[in-house]
Amino acid sequence: MxxxxxxxxxxxxxxxGHTRPVVHLHFSDVNSEGQFKFISASKDAKPMLHQGTTGDWIGTFTGHKGAVWGCCLNKEATQAATGAADFSAKLWNAHNGNELASFAHKHIVKSVDFSQDGTRLVTGCNDKLIRVFALESPKDESSLSLKGHSEAIKSAIWIADPNLLVSSEETSDIKLWDVRTCDVVREIALPGPVLSIELSxxxxxxxxxxxxxxxxxxxxxxxxxxxxxxxxxxxxxxxxxxxxxxxxxxxxxxxxxxxxxxxxxxxxxxxxxxxxxxxxxxxxxxxxxxxxxxxxxxxxxxxxxxxxxxxxxxxxxxxxxxxxx
The missing domain is CATH 2.130.10.10 (YVTN repeat-like/Quinoprotein amine dehydrogenase)
Incomplete structure (x- = not known):
């Protein structure tokens, strides 16, 4: 200092810009020109893209018909993903706001996260399932389903190993998953109910x-x-x-x-x-x-x-x- x-x-x-509570935020990486963006999710069903250094509004992704609970940008800020109360996760073109794909779920989607290389999307849902979608062909809605939670999922994020992710429900435990086998490989107990998870x-x-x-x-x-x-x-x-x-x-x-x-x-x-x-x-x-x-x-x-x-x-x-x- x-x-x-x-x-x-x-x-x-x-x-x-938002008219209801803001419940999630996510940043892209800094590009070669020193620029970056962030996205905000709100219960008003209108996730917004912002210029990174000033917070200025860039655009609104329109298409959800319920509260948006989760949002993320890929590292380059070329794509965005959102999860909502309309039982869907959506993939967006972050340059023009066009919807690239919509992935149907059986309940409210609370969490979305891009893999480190941007080729896969993980979602966490109130139906207690984690789903992994391959994004090379986003119109193909086939996915892996990871079963093991006993309550609605709060968060699911990829970590350093490209085959591993962590997830939480509103209990004091988080689960470590191997997407190659769809199995829980470890459970970690925290001092209290888990409310948010972030990877540095x-x-x-x-x-x-x-x-x-x-x-x-x-x-x-x-x-x-x-x-x-x-x-x-x-x-x-x-x-x-x-x-x-x-x-x-x-x-x-x-x-x-x-x-x-x-x-x-x-x-x-x-x-x-x-x-x-x-x-x-x-x-x-x-x-x-x-x-x-x-x-x-x-x-x-x-x-x-x-x-x-x-x-x-x-x-x-x-x-x-x-x-x-």
Whole structure:
């Protein structure tokens, strides 16, 4: 944080457009020109694509007929995927917004995630099934089905190994699956009900929010690296995200606030209140300069990692720029 004083006030940027709660966020990677995008999912059935550094609206994917619960972009931001209460997951062209494919399910789709190479899509559904779709021929709706959950699935994401994924329901366990055999190869117990799962940008760490805490797992061995509890006053931790440098993580939850904490010891370094409802999702930008939050109040807000830095629409009147750590 060299060159940046602590006297600056955090001024979040607000991304309007959604008319109902925002429940999921996902970023693409940074491209060769330093640009990236993010997508927001909302109960208004209208997932939106945003310019990464400013949050500006690019377009809306239209076609779902129910609340959109999950969303993701591939690394290049050329394709998007969404899962919704209309019992479908959809694949989109992220350049023009056209629907490329719609995958029918038997219940609400809560989670979608692209594989690291972008050739497969995993979905998690309220019918307790995980499905894996090959995207080389997206019109072909054939899929693998992974059976083993006893409740509706909350999250399902690919991890470092291209043949493995992890999933959760709203219990304290996560499951590790091998898609080659469709079997559960390991179950890991967490300190409380699992609320969100995120894979770090370097695909080395899995960040899990649960009850009123956060646990970090090694993405290869699935051994616990660190586990921290938030103060009871914070309430339920709905979401957590790790900074790309692994210096800090942020959480959001039932008390409307965002907490930035040290990854080294879990101590709170900053906290901010700007939403007018519970925070449902938080995600760090891939360049680490800011984090996004989505809330019950229907807004997406962007928060600076290093307050006072000149970046995007944020301007520091006292200097030309500063570096984030």
């Amino acid at each position: 060299a060159g940046v004083t602590t006297s600056f006030r955090q001024v979040p940027l607000t991304c309007p 940008k370097d695909i080395s760490i899995i960040t899990i929010s649960h009850s009123n805490g956060v646990t970090f797992l090694d993405a290869t061995s699935l051994e616990t690296i660190k586990s921290y509890q938030q103060p009871p006053s914070c309430g339920k931790v709905n979401s957590a995200s790790l900074h790309p440098s692994k210096s800090h993580y942020v959480t959001g939850g039932e008390d409307f606030k965002l907490y930035k904490c040290s990854y080294e010891d879990g101590k709170e370094t900053e906290s901010y209140k700007g939403h007018f409802g519970p925070v449902h999702c938080v995600r760090y930008s891939p360049d680490g300069h800011f984090y996004c939050s989505g809330s019950e109040d229907g807004t997406v807000r962007l928060w600076q990692h290093t307050v006072g830095e000149t970046y995007g629409l944020w301007k520091n009147p006292h200097e030309n720029g500063a570096n984030s750590n």
